[in-house]
Amino acid sequence: MKSRLNLKPGQRGTKHLVEKYGAALLYVRYRYDEERGVRLKTVENPT
Incomplete structure (x- = not known):
């Protein structure tokens, strides 16, 4: 899985x-x- 945008x-x-x-x-x-052809959003926070 590749990261495209931060x-x-x-x-x-x-x-x-x-x-x-x-x-x-x-x-x-x-x-x-x-593989699935979808974009996933992840949110990074310390908690």
Whole structure:
């Protein structure tokens, strides 16, 4: 699985997640599963 896009809080596409996680949000990573042909979103936070 390859990581295609990493977004930091405040960047375009993270507004809803910043509201949900606040200052705890480190980054949002979009990974692409070539086998299934789908994009998966993972949210990284220390808690």
